[in-house]
Structures are given as C-alpha cells and as structure tokens.
Amino acid sequence: xxxxxxxxxxxxxxxxxxxxxxxxxxxxxxxxxxxxxxxxxxxxxxxxxxxxxxxxxxxxxxxxxxxxxxxxxxxxxxxxxxxxxxxxxxxxxxxxxxxxxxxxxxxxxxxxxxxxxxxxxxxxxxxxxxxxxxxxxxxxxxxxxxxxxxxxxxxxxxxxxxxxxxxxxxxxxxxxxxxxxxxxxxxxxxxxxxxxxxxxxxxxxxxxxxxxxxxxxxxxxxxxxxxxxxxxxxxxxxxxxxxxxxxxxxxxxxxxxxxxxxxxxxxxxxxxxxxxxxxxxxxxxxxxxxxxxxxxxxxxxxxxxxxxxxxxxxxxxxxxxxxxxxxxxxxxxxxxxxxxxxxxxxxxxxxxxxxxxxxxxxxxxxxxxxxxxxxxxxxxxxxxxxxxxxxxxxxxxxxxxxxxxxxxxxxxxxxxxxxxxxxxxxxxxxxxxxxxxxxxxxxxxxxxxxxxxxxxxxxxxxxxxxxxxxxxx
Amino acid sequence: xxxxxxxxxxxxxxxxxxxxxxxxxxxxxxxxxxxxxxxxxxxxxxxxxxxxxxxxxxxxxxxxxxxxxxxxxxxxxxxxxxxxxxxxxxxxxxxxxxxxxxxxxxxxxxxxxxxxxxxxxxxxxxxxxxxxxxxxxxxxxxxxxxxxxxxxxxxxxxxxxxxxxxxxxxxxxxxxxx
Numbered sequence: 001x002x003x004x005x006x007x008x009x010x011x012x013x014x015x016x017x018x019x020x021x022x023x024x025x026x027x028x029x030x031x032x033x034x035x036x037x038x039x040x041x042x043x044x045x046x047x048x049x050x051x052x053x054x055x056x057x058x059x060x061x062x063x064x065x066x067x068x069x070x071x072x073x074x075x076x077x078x079x080x081x082x083x084x085x086x087x088x089x090x091x092x093x094x095x096x097x098x099x100x101x102x103x104x105x106x107x108x109x110x111x112x113x114x115x116x117x118x119x120x121x122x123x124x125x126x127x128x129x130x131x132x133x134x135x136x137x138x139x140x141x142x143x144x145x146x147x148x149x150x151x152x153x154x155x156x157x158x159x160x161x162x163x164x165x166x167x168x169x170x171x172x173x174x175x176x177x178x179x180x181x182x183x184x185x186x187x188x189x190x191x192x193x194x195x196x197x198x199x200x201x202x203x204x205x206x207x208x209x210x211x212x213x214x215x216x217x218x219x220x221x222x223x224x225x226x227x228x229x230x231x232x233x234x235x236x237x238x239x240x241x242x243x244x245x246x247x248x249x250x251x252x253x254x255x256x257x258x259x260x261x262x263x264x265x266x267x268x269x270x271x272x273x274x275x276x277x278x279x280x281x282x283x284x285x286x287x288x289x290x291x292x293x294x295x296x297x298x299x300x301x302x303x304x305x306x307x308x309x310x311x312x313x314x315x316x317x318x319x320x321x322x323x324x325x326x327x328x329x330x331x332x333x334x335x336x337x338x339x340x341x342x343x344x345x346x347x348x349x350x351x352x353x354x355x356x357x358x359x360x361x362x363x364x365x366x367x368x369x370x371x372x373x374x375x376x377x378x379x380x381x382x383x384x385x386x387x388x389x390x391x392x393x394x395x396x397x398x399x400x401x402x403x404x405x406x407x408x409x410x411x412x413x414x415x416x417x418x419x420x421x422x423x424x425x426x427x428x429x430x431x432x433x434x435x436x437x438x439x440x441x442x443x444x445x446x447x448x449x450x451x452x453x454x455x456x457x458x459x460x461x462x463x464x465x466x467x468x469x470x471x472x473x
Numbered sequence: 474x475x476x477x478x479x480x481x482x483x484x485x486x487x488x489x490x491x492x493x494x495x496x497x498x499x500x501x502x503x504x505x506x507x508x509x510x511x512x513x514x515x516x517x518x519x520x521x522x523x524x525x526x527x528x529x530x531x532x533x534x535x536x537x538x539x540x541x542x543x544x545x546x547x548x549x550x551x552x553x554x555x556x557x558x559x560x561x562x563x564x565x566x567x568x569x570x571x572x573x574x575x576x577x578x579x580x581x582x583x584x585x586x587x588x589x590x591x592x593x594x595x596x597x598x599x600x601x602x603x604x605x606x607x608x609x610x611x612x613x614x615x616x617x618x619x620x621x622x623x624x625x626x627x628x629x630x631x632x633x634x635x636x637x638x639x640x641x642x643x644x645x646x647x648x649x650x651x
Contacts, residue, residue, distance in 0.1 A: 018484075018509065018610035143548070152548045156557055156567040164574040172581045179585060182594070187509070187608040206589065207598025209651055210607055212519055214592045215511040220524040221588045228534075228577050239570055439510040442610075 006457045010450035011105055013288040018442050025434045025441070026191055028284045033431060036283075044423040051417005054410050055130055063133045065410045071396045072405035077131040079385040080415050083268070084124035084422075085166070085240055086261075086381060089233055090269025091117025092173060095180075096229035099222070104448055105297050107440040108290045111184075112280065112430070113273045114177040119425040120272070121170045123418035128162075130414075158242040165239040172232060176225045179218065182208050184434040237265040244388065250331035251392030254319065260312035264381060267305035267351070270298050271377035278371045280430055289436055292365050299364040302377065306355030309384075313352060331392060339404055340391045343383050350380020476647040478504070479616040479630055480603050481639030486512045489612045492637025493518045496614075501630055504617040507607045507651075526591075530584040537579025541572050601647045614639065 016024075058065055068075050091113035098106035129135055141163050143152050153160050186208035189201035208214070241261035244252035274295070281290040320332040335344045354376050363369050395402045429435070446452050483489040490512065496503050497520065506515055516523075549555070550562045557564075589595060607613050616630050634642050645651075 022509075022609045143544070149553060152553055154555070154557065155545045155549065155571055156560070156564055158570075161570040161574075164571050164578075168574040168578040171578060175581055175585045179588070183510070183608070190602065190605045190608045202599055203597045206594035206596055207600045208594060208608075209600060209602070210507045210509060211592075212506040212508070212515055213521060214594075215508065216516050216521055217524045217526050217588050217592055219511050220526040221584055224527050224530045224584060225581055228530075228580055231573070232577050235570070235573060239574075242570070443510045 004447050004453070006453060008448075009291075009293045010453050011108065011291065011293060011448040012441065012445060013291060013450045015451040016288070016445060016449055018445065021438060021442055021445065022187060022191070024286070024289070025436050025438050026188060028430065029188060029432060029434065030192070037427070037431065041424060041427045044420045044427065047420025048417055048424050049420075051414050051420055054413040054417060055126065058130055058410060058414070059135055063131070065408060067406055067408045067411060069403050069405060071401050071403040072390055072394050074389050074393065075405050076386075076407045076411040076415060077127045079382065079389050080418065081124050081127035081131075082240055082261075082385045082389075083382050084120045084127075084418065086237065086265035086268045086385075087272045087378075088117040088120035088124065088169075088173070088269065089237060089262075089265035090273045091115070091120075092169075092176075092229050092233040093266050093269065094273070095176060096226040096233060099226040100230060103297075104444050105294050107437055107444060108286075108294050109273060109277055109298075109436075110440075111177070111180065111433075111437040112277060112426075112435045113269075114173060114180070115429045115433075115435075116273060116276060116422075116426060117173045117269075118170070118177060119422050119429075120269075121166065121173065122425070123422050125166060125170070126414075126418060158239065158246050161239045162243055165236045169232060169236045172225070172229055176222075176229060179221060179225075180437060180440075181433060182206055183210065183218070183439045184437065186210070187438055188434065234262055237261045244392075249392050250325070250327045251335070251388070254316060256312055256315055256319070260309065260316075263305045263308035263312070264351075264384060267302060267309055267355075268378060268381035270302050270305070271374040271381070274298055274302075274370055274374040275378065276426060278367060278374070280435060284430065284435065286436065289441065292367075295367065295370055296361075296364045299358045299370060302355055302373075303358045306351060306358075306377070310352035310355075313348065330395075334395055335387060335391045338391065338395070340387065340394070343387045343391065347380055347383035347387050350376050351384060354380070475619070476650050477618040478603060478645045478647070478651070479618055479627065479634075480643055480645055481614045481631075481634030482604060482606070482641040482643075483612045483614065483637075483639050484610065485638060486515075486612050488638035489614060490514055490518045492633065492639070493614060495637060496630075496633050499629070499633065501616070501626075501633060503614060505615040507603060507613040507615060509608050509610060509612070512612070526584060526588060529587050530580045533583030533587075534576045534580035537583075538572055538576040540579075541575035542568065545571065601649060601651050603645055603647075603651050618644070 012021075014020075066075065066077070068077075091110075094106050094113045095110040098110075129138060132138060141153060141160065143155075182205055185201055186205040189198060189205045192198050192201060238258040238261065241257035245254060245257040247253060277290055278295070281287055317332055320328045323329070335341075354373060357369075357373070358364050390405055394405055481492075483492070486508070489506070489508075493503050493506065493515070497518070503519060506512075506519060508515070515521075545568050546563060549564075554562045603613055603615065604611060614634060618627065631642055
C-alpha cells in the first residue's frame with residue numbers, strides 16, 4: 001500500500017469507512033427534495049423557459065430582433081458563446097489534466113465539474129446555432145454528399161474548425177463523464193429499495209458489476225481518455241481563439257490569443273466550479289469531502305491562470321504600442337478610453353487586480369471570500385469576451401460605418417435563459433446522480449483519509465526507527 | 474449448475490489481495506473478484522493480462538486521422554477544387570485542426586464502444602447480483618463451481634477463504650451469469 005507524508009493535509013475528514021462514503025454521497029439522492037430546492041429549481045426552470053421562448057422568437061422573427069447592426073455583427077451572442085465554452089474548460093482540466101498529474105484532490109470535484117462542462121457546452125452551442133439565422137439549414141455545416149454540387153464546407157475556415165472542435169469536445173466530455181458515472185450509478189441501483197428508481201438506475205448503470213476485468217478496462221479507458229482530452233481541451237479554446245486571431249481586424253489579429261484564451265477559459269471555469277460547489281457543499285452537507293484544501297488548491301490555480309490572463313492583457317497593450325501600427329494602437333486606446341471604457345475597466349478590475357488577492361493565504365481559505373471572488377471573476381471574464389469582440393469591431397475601418405451596439409431584451413433574455421438552463425440542469429444532476437465520484441473517493445480513502453492518516457502515523461511511531469525523523473541533530 | 478459460484482466477502486482489500494495470491498499459489502482457480510472500486514495490485518494478484526484497450530484506441534485514432542486526411546484531400550484537390558484567395562488546394566497546415574479533432578473523436582468513441590461491448594455493458598442490461606454490497610464496501614472473491622469441481626476442492630476453497638479473512642462465505646446459484 002502507498003503511504004503519504006503526514007505533512008500533507010487529508011482530503012477526506014471525519015472518521016469515514018467505505019460504507020460511510022456511500023451513505024454520505026447517496027444521501028442527497030435518496031432524501032426528499034427540500035422546499036428550498038423546489039423553489040430554486042422552479043425559478044431557474046422558469047428562466048430557462050423564458051430563454052427558450054425568446055430563442056423561438058428569434059427564429060420566428062429573425063435576427064433583426066437582436067441589437068446587431070451592419071458594423072457590430074457579433075455581439076452578445078458570440079460573447080456568450082465564448083464565455084460558456086470557457087466555463088466548460090474547468091471540468092476537463094480537472095478530470096483529465098489533473099488525472100495525468102495524479103492530483104488526488106481532483107476526485108472531490110471532478111464529477112460535478114464534468115457535468116458542468118457538458119451543460120456549459122450545451123449553453124454555448126445554442127448561440128452560434130441561433131446566430132446563423134436560418135437555423136433549419138444548420139446541416140449545411142456538415143460535410144455530406146449533397147445536391148448542391150456537391151458543395152463541401154471550407155475545411156480551411158476557422159469557423160468550420162470550431163464546429164469540429166466543439167462537437168468533438170462535447171462528445172468526448174460526455175463519454176468521459178458517463179463512463180466514470182457508470183460504477184457510481186450501479187452503487188445507487190444496488191441501494192435503492194424503490195422499484196421505479198431501481199429500474200431507472202438499472203438501465204442507466206448498463207449492468208455494471210464491478211468485475212476485476214471490467215475495472216481493469218475501465219481504468220485503461222479513463223487513462224487514455226484523459227490523455228487525449230488533455231490536448232483536446234487545449235485545442236478547443238485555441239480554435240475558438242482562431243475565430244478571431246486569423247482575421248485581419250486590429251485587436252483580434254494577435255498571435256497571443258491561443259494561450260491567452262486557454263488560460264482565461266480555465267480561469268473562468270474554476271470560478272464557476274467554485275460558485276456551484278461552494279453552494280452544493282453547504283446544501284448537500286459535503287464539507288468533509290470538499291474541504292478547505294480543495295478550495296485552496298482551486299484558488300491557487302485561479303491565481304496562476306489569472307496572472308497569465310493579466311500578463312496577456314498587458315502584453316497586448318505593449319505590442320500594440322511597440323508595433324508602430326497606428327490602427328492597432330488606436331484599437332487598444334479605444335478599448336480603454338472609447339465608448340466601451342466601462343467594459344474594459346470592468347474586465348481589468350475583475351480579472352487582473354482582484355485575483356491577486358488570493359496570494360494571501362487566509363483569503364484563499366475563506367469560503368465567503370472565495371464565493372464572492374468567483375462571482376467577480378465570472379463577471380470579469382464575461383467583460384473580457386465582450387471587450388474583445390465588440391470594442392474591436394464597433395469602430396470600423398471607415399468612420400462613416402462607426403456604430404454603437406447595445407443588446408435588445410431578446411438577447412438579454414436568451415442569455416438569462418442559458419443561465420437558467422445551466423442551473424436547472426446542474427440541480428437535476430445534483431439531485432439524481434452522485435455529485436462526488438464515489439468509487440474514486442473510496443480508492444483514495446486509505447491514503448488520504450484523516451482517520452486513516454492518523455492511524456498510519458501512530459503505526460509508524462510504534463515501530464521506532466522506521467519513521468523518518470526530520471528533527472535529527 | 475452452470476452458473477454456480479462460491480463467494481467469499483471481505484471488508485479489507487489488502488487481506489483480499491493476499492488471499493487471492495495464496496489461493497493461486499495453492500493451485501485454486503480464482504474466477505473473478507468483484508469490488509466497489511479498482512483495487513490496485515489486484516490485476517497482478519489475479520494474473521490478469523494487461524488490457525489491450527489502449528491498442529484499439531490507437532487503431533481507431535489512426536483510422537480517423539487517415540479518413541479525415543483522405544477525405545479533405547479528395548474534396549479539395551479532386552472533387553471540387555475551390556480557389557480560396559489563390560491558396561494551394563492541398564493546404565495541409567489548415568487541415569491540422571480538423572485532423573486532430575477527428576482523430577480524438579474517433580479514438581474516444583471507438584474505445585468507449587469497445588469497452589462497453591467487451592464488458593457486455595449496454596443500457597438496460599440487468600444482471601443478477603452475487604451480493605448487493607459489492608458496489609458499496611465489500612470485496613468478493615469468486616470461484617466458479619461446475620460438475621468437475623470435487624467436494625474436496627470446494628472444501629479447500631472455503632478453508633482458504635476463511636483463513637485469509639473472508640467474513641462471509643456463501644454459494645450462489647444464479648439463473649444467468651452475474
């Protein structure tokens with residue numbers, strides 16, 4: 001058996017055993033929904049319905065119901081698309097990259113973060129789809145033998161790369177999430193006494209038994225999926241950034257975009273994971289599994305990615321000045337001092353200055369402060385996407401085409417609707433599926449459980465000489 | 474008689490692994506171990522061969538890559554050579570993003586389906602259980618019993634299960650394989 005240094009803080013508190021973990025994680029699924037839960041999900045579902053209605057409104061009356069104009073043809077739609085896709089990135093980062101780095105703290109949050117990824121990608125996908133206008137012709141994007149020539153899509157276009165990137169990302173995330181869930185669904189199936197739930201969880205568990213050979217294949221599959229998801233997650237936001245970077249618009253045409261977008265995606269994704277998990281942890285009574293160590297680790301990643309994003313902003317400004325290109329210089333001066341100054345300074349405050357506060361350890365370990373900061377970062381990252389998209393195009397090459405863009409109630413409603421969709425989906429998930437990966441948590445209990453670590457330390461002290469002493473003279 | 478199993482339930486995975494090792498040293502054929510999570514070291518103790526799933530992953534990925542490259546090349550050089558600003562028809566660098574995405578997509582879908590098929594997992598598959606607690610906190614060492622299994626052998630199995638720390642030993646006669 002592996003042992004872990006006693007200095008490293010445990011990841012599971014309380015005197016747990018395997019059965020207790022099952023009990024703790026299945027309790028929210030098996031108990032009746034509380035009044036608070038019903039009220040909240042009613043509100044989010046209404047919001048979602050309103051958003052879906054407004055999507056229908058857009059399809060019926062056309063894109064003219066949005067505030068887009070001839071100059072600003074990408075507005076809230078693409079802003080929201082990039083924002084949601086970015087949020088999705090944390091799930092894959094946690095489950096794939098942290099798996100390859102053998103970071104055990106991922107296990108408390110990976111399942112929920114992966115679910116969040118899937119819902120965020122669904123929300124993201126809605127925007128470009130309905131921005132197309134004639135959504136019933138969406139299949140024109142796909143390369144299939146058709147009666148138009150056959151006319152194929154342009155495989156050299158970053159917009160088509162995006163179609164492939166997003167659909168691949170969604171599919172792989174879904175497979176990764178669901179194969180991971182199968183053993184946990186089987187646990188729920190074997191516990192439940194109700195006939196209907198036994199049937200539903202039975203169907204969903206695919207007949208999982210936990211046979212040694214199945215576990216061996218399951219581990220092999222998870223490892224390879226993690227291995228290929230790692231470059232995938234980096235590629236997705238890289239390709240999203242190509243939508244901008246391969247154009248010739250001052251403010252978009254920069255080589256720094258791919259790493260800067262990826263860091264920003266992870267930054268916003270972790271903020272959203274924190275927003276949701278801090279609430280879930282409290283409501284579902286999971287403080288012993290999602291500990292302050294987990295929150296602190298996530299905040300450290302926020303400092304790292306926030307600093308990368310901050311340096312990217314500064315680099316962009318420097319390069320605009322250093323390029324000697326007056327159009328590039330104007331684009332950046334206009335960002336900071338033009339009509340959209342409020343978005344720029346909102347972005348700078350939320351994304352560059354505030355995450356630096358996490359260098360202070362007590363702040364990193366404060367639940368309330370972290371929750372507050374996670375909201376600030378979500379807002380900041382939304383501003384960033386808005387700044388990049390709208391401020392770069394609203395002053396076109398010819399001053400006669402300059403314009404100002406503000407969204408209509410339709411665009412605002414659709415955005416609010418996706419927030420409703422996201423929260424509704426997450427709440428349904430949290431009530432019906434184990435939010436913490438049970439099997440994986442059991443797997444690390446012996447090494448990282450509080451009680452188990454203490455027992456191991458006592459055992460080591462019993463055999464004098466076998467314990468390594470750090471206090472030798 | 475076809476699906477008759479002798480099951481020993483353990484609470485401690487270390488005892489279970491030691492037990493499995495000893496049983497195999499004593500020439501008993503351990504049929505399977507059913508556990509609530511992947512126990513490291515068990516594959517070795519059971520003498521399982523390494524899974525070949527990752528090899529299939531490579532094959533699916535390589536096939537996806539080939540299909541995507543062949544298809545895009547065929548479309549742009551022979552089927553409908555469009556002129557995009559005078560750029561070459563076979564513009565390999567611009568193909569890379571889609572090649573990568575399609576490789577990943579093929580590898581992951583192919584591997585997942587192979588995993589499910591090989592393990593006999595599909596939506597709605599209902600199996601009889603050896604014990605409900607094996608998805609919670611119990612580790613089950615399973616022997617298969619058939620006509621050739623002598624009473625003496627069964628006695629030896631039971632004894633080995635008991636001596637290695639099994640808390641519960643029972644025979645299960647299932648209609649179908651678990």
